[in-house]
Amino acid sequence: MVVLVFLAVWEGVARLELMSQLFFPPPTRVISTLGELIWSGDLWPHLWSTLRIFVTGFVIGASLGTALGLAMGASAPIRTVVDPLVALVHPLPKIALFPLLLIMLGIGDAPKIAIVAIAAFFPMTINSMAGVNQIGNVYFEVAGSFGMRRRDVITRVIVPGSLPMVFAGARIALNTALVLAIATEILMSNRGLGHLIWLSWETLRTPQLYATLVVIALLGWMIQRGLEVLRRRVIPWGSE
């Protein structure tokens, strides 16, 4: 409701030329530009390019991160070895690593996917490890007292017990991964939603810029909604 009022005010102010239409085009123009992008078919290759990099990078980074995080949580020796490495690399702004990856992996999709993977990796590692650590001790006592095999303790206690925090990590990781996918496209690409933003800036087509932002926002929203739906199915037990 508030959003509609806000948009209406914006529309009015822009049309009355109280604000520069270059910086703040009226929402109606943004929407019509968006419509053009869609119907002309120009949007889809860019969207597809971004999605490809985002999904590939996320899947690689998140699965490695989750596996390592669970291992670190379950095994003190692994944690002792890996924790310092994580603590050292995690604070680095991932985008700062992009030039390094360009040197190592060349120009093309590989460095972008790598950055996205790294961006997804750290939140998943940290949250998965925390997920294991917050599993109450009593559950391990129960497992021990009924003689559960080590393999079953991992699959039936450690993994399900850490799932709520794994999903919390995924929420962050998905967001960061998308941000970085777009960022790499702004920096170095001729395709993708990030590239489209940059192109709009270069050609001063502000409505197109806004339209692309809308697409990105919608994409991010749908991804988070998708995660939430998945979470409800995978965690039916009312997580604390």
Added chain:
Amino acid sequence: MRGPSVVECRSIQKTYPTAEGGFLAVDGFDLTVGEGEFLCLVGPSGCGKTTILKMLAGLLDPTAGEIQFADGAAHRSLVFQEDALFPWMTVAENVAIGLSQSEEDGQGRAAATARFVDTVGLARFANRYPHELSGGMRQRVNLARALVSAPRLLLMDEPFRSLDAQTRLLLQEELLRLWQRTRQEVLFVTHDIEEAILLGDRVVVMSGNPGRIVADLPIDLQRPRDLTGRAHPDLAEMKWTIWKLLKEDARERLSAHA
């Protein structure tokens, strides 16, 4: 004490390692559990009764002394307090965990699980999650999980402590009802003196820290027990006897520290 002993604890000692060198929880503890005996271990918090239970369950090793089981009695199950059900498993899956060491195949396990879920009256809730159940229902799942493998020795760690009085009464009745059928050995730990007397064939009273036995009383009340206590006129007297022991000991310890 009836029958030959099924479990024997000899001079059990347990010291937990700490930064200051060690915390002596239990010292010089001797106990035997006879055949078919329902033994209650009562004592104040911190007297080491849970430590004893965990050692009997195999979760901890004694620092000194030994625990010996007669044939078959080494098959034991521990009934935890109500928050020990796996929240991510259904009632049926939780109960099936009790069969982790069973050699039966999937079908046999499913049948045994279903049978025990039904025995504790939760057949309709077999596919629900613990968070959907009341405290009393969760405790019944704990019971079923412990009983499903037909253990020879049942170890119970203050299982009804967090339940309200009415639910506790119902579950005590249920426990005795199930026990009458199988008559295995039970070691029931509680801080509730009345509960210990009403459930047990024998009450062993432990004192503060480090834990040691101050009394070992046979309970001659007739079975089936009336858990409201009305049918047992000697109940009040027995409660008083035990309470005096604990009170004296608590007072001794207070003045020793002063």
